[in-house]
Amino acid sequence: MNQPRYQRRKEDRPEEITAAALEAFAKNGYAATRVDEVAKRAGVSKGLLYLYFKTKEELFKSVVRSFVMPRIDTLIKIIETSDMSSEKFLRGPFLDFARQVPGSPISVIVRLMVAEGPKHPDLVQFYWDNVVSHGLGAINELLWHGVQSGEFQRSTVSEQPALFVMPVIFSVIFNLLFSKQPIDTDRLIETQIDLLISHLKGHTT
Amino acid sequence: MNQPRYQRRKEDRPEEITAAALEAFAKNGYAATRVDEVAKRAGVSKGLLYLYFKTKEELFKSVVRSFVMPRIDTLIKIIETSDMSSEKFLRGPFLDFARQVPGSPISVIVRLMVAEGPKHPDLVQFYWDNVVSHGLGAINELLWHGVQSGEFQRSTVSEQPALFVMPVIFSVIFNLLFSKQPIDTDRLIETQIDLLISHLKGHTT
Amino acid sequence: MNQPRYQRRKEDRPEEITAAALEAFAKNGYAATRVDEVAKRAGVSKGLLYLYFKTKEELFKSVVRSFVMPRIDTLIKIIETSDMSSEKFLRGPFLDFARQVPGSPISVIVRLMVAEGPKHPDLVQFYWDNVVSHGLGAINELLWHGVQSGEFQRSTVSEQPALFVMPVIFSVIFNLLFSKQPIDTDRLIETQIDLLISHLKGHTT
Amino acid sequence: MNQPRYQRRKEDRPEEITAAALEAFAKNGYAATRVDEVAKRAGVSKGLLYLYFKTKEELFKSVVRSFVMPRIDTLIKIIETSDMSSEKFLRGPFLDFARQVPGSPISVIVRLMVAEGPKHPDLVQFYWDNVVSHGLGAINELLWHGVQSGEFQRSTVSEQPALFVMPVIFSVIFNLLFSKQPIDTDRLIETQIDLLISHLKGHTT
C-alpha cells in the first residue's frame, strides 16, 4: 500500500530481470514464456524490461551469457592456475563441478539451447565459442599435460574430451525429463570418470 | 513442388500426416511449426487434419509415439531371441543401432522431448513406460545374462545400463546443436562401448 | 441473434474491407486508424482482414488503388475517344469531374497521400505513375490538340496543365480543413477554367 | 553530432524546443515523431520538455502557431502601410512571398494541418482565425482598393482572393509529394498572377 510506485535502481535492474527470465524460461521454455510474466517476476513493468533488452531474443541471449560463462570460466581458471596432478583435478574440482551441473541454471540453459538452438544459429555459435570450445579445450589440455608428464597413457580416450562431458549432459537431460524416475546421476558421473582415469592409467579394472 | 506429397488413400492418412508433422517439427520445433504447414506438407486440408487429430498437441503426441517405439522394439526383440554372447551383441547389433540414431527420426524426437517434455507430463510418462524403461531394461537384462554366464564381472558398471545409452543421447544432442563443428560421434560411441566391455571383462586396457 | 456466425463470401470481402478502410482512414487518417476498427466496419474479424491484406500498409495501398485510378481512367478514356472540341471538353466532362472531386473518395486519398506520403515513397511513386502523370499527360494532350487545330493559341498556359488541376486540389484541401468556413469551390473551379480558356482563345476578358 | 544543438538559456528554451519539433515533424509527420526525438534534437531531457508543453499535442499546436503567423503578419503589414499600386504590390512583395513559401517552414505546417487537422478542430479554427482569414482578407482589401481606384475592373475574379493563394498551396503540396518529379512552381505561380492581373486590367492576353 505504502510502497512508492517508482523504484530507481538502474544498477540492479538488468540482473534482476535476467534472473527472473531464467526462472520463467526454466518453467515454460522460451517460446511459451510471455514477456509479461518475466516482467512481473522481476517486479518491473514491461516497458522497463524493453528499456534494457531490445527484444525477447536479446533477453534470452543475456540469460545464456549470465549463467553459464562465469561457471565455466571459474573451472578453467582452476585448471590453469593449480598444479594438481591431472587425476587429482579430475577427481576433485572437476567432479565437484560435474555433480553440481544437473540442478543448476546450466541445466536450464542446456534445455533452452536444445529446444531453441536450431532457430537461433548465432546464439549457438556464441555458445560454442564461449562455452563449449573453451570447456572441451580445457579438458583437452589437461589430458595432454597428463600424457606429457607420464601420468596418463596416450590413447583414443586421451583425445576425446567429450567422454568426460558426456555424463554431465546426459544427466542434465535425464533429470530434466524423468525427474519422477530419477537415476543416480552422481554415481553415473563418478563411474564414468573412474572408468576413464582407470583406462588412462593403464590399470586393470 | 506443388504436388501433394502423398496419395489419397484414406487408410494411410493418419500416418502420412504424422510423417509430415515429423518433418515440420524437425525443421522448426514444436511451437514454431504451424498446423497449416503440416497440412500442406501432407497434401491435405487443415480441416481434414483436424478430423484425425483433435489438437496440435494430439498430433505432437502421435509423432512421438509413432517414430521411436518400433525401432526400440526391434532391438529388444533381437536381444530376446538371439543367442549371441553379450559382447557379440553389444559390438554387433547394438553398436549398429547406436550409430544410426543420430541422424534418424529418433534424434528429432529427443529434441522435441527435451524442449516440450516439461509441458507434457503424460507424454513423458508414456515415453518412459514404452521406450526408456524398455530400453534400459533390455540392456540390464543383457548385462545380467553376461554376469550369470561368467562372461562379465559384476560391478557398478554392470548395474548402470545408462552408461551404454549415454553416448548415443549425447551424440544426438551434439550433432543437433553443433552441426557446424561436428565431432566424430561414431568414434565416441565405439570408444565408450570398448571401455565398458573392457572393464566388464576385467581386461587391462 | 439468428445470424449465422459464418458468412462465406470470398468474392466480396476484399472490396468490402477496402471500402471500410476508406471510411476509417477518412475519419482518422492512416496512423490513427486501428485495424480493429476497419475490421469492425467491414463486419469481419481481424483475422480475416489479415488473410486478404498482409499488413496495414498493404491495406492502405489497396485503398489508393481502388478509389482513384478508375475515376482518372474514365476521364482519360473520354478525352481519347470523344471528338469534342477542346473547349467543349474542358467546359463539359472535365468541369463535371473537377466539381465532383471535392467530397469524393479522391479527396480522402489526397489527404492520406499528403499526410503519409513522405513515409511511403513507393506508394507516392505508384500514385505518380498511375494517377498524376496520366492525368497531367491527358490534359497536356488535350491542350496540344487545341493548339494544333488552331482552337487555342500557344502560350505558357498551354504548356502548364497543372493550372487546370490546381483549383481542384486546392478545393479538396480547403474543404477538408475549413468545412466550417466553406468557400464556393464550384465557382472557384469554374472561374479558373474560364480564365484559362479565355486566355487560350485570345479573348479580351 | 552528440553536442546539444542549443545553448542552455532558460528564456529561449520553448522556442528551441519548438524549432526542434518543427524539424522532427517535417521529417516524419506528427504521429510518427517521438517526443524522445524532439527532446534529443533540442538537447534537452524529456522531462524538461514536458515542463514547457503539457502534451505532445500542445507542442504540435505551438509549432503551428509559431511558424506561420509572423510571416503572414509581415506581409499584411506591407499591404497596409505601403502605397504601391495593387498591381505593383502583387507583382512585387506578394510574388516574392509566394515564391518563398514552398520550401519554407510554412510548407511543413501545411502538411501537418492537412494530416492532423481533422483531429484538432480547435487548431484548425485557430489557424483560420489567425492565418487564413487574415491572409484572404488582406488580399480582398487589396483587390477592393484596386477596383475603387479604377486600376482593376470588378468581376468574379476580384471577389475570389483564393485564386491568388491557390498556386502557392498547390505548389507546396506538389513539391512535398513529388520532389522526384518536380514542376516549375515559380513559373506556375507567376503565370497564375499574370493571368489574374491581366484579367483584372481587362487586357487582351
Place this chain on the structure above:
DNA sequence: AATGAATGAGTATTCATTCAT
C-alpha cells in the same frame, strides 16, 4: 530547474481451431 528511469495502456500481427459449404 532538470533528469531519465519507470510506467502501462494501446496496437499490429499470428495462428490454433471451428464450421458453412
Place this chain on the structure above:
DNA sequence: CATGAATGAATACTCATTCAT
C-alpha cells in the same frame, strides 16, 4: 469426407506521460 474461409484469443513491442531523485 473434404475444404479453406472465418474466427478471436493471445502476445511482442511502442511510446506518451509521470515522478523519484
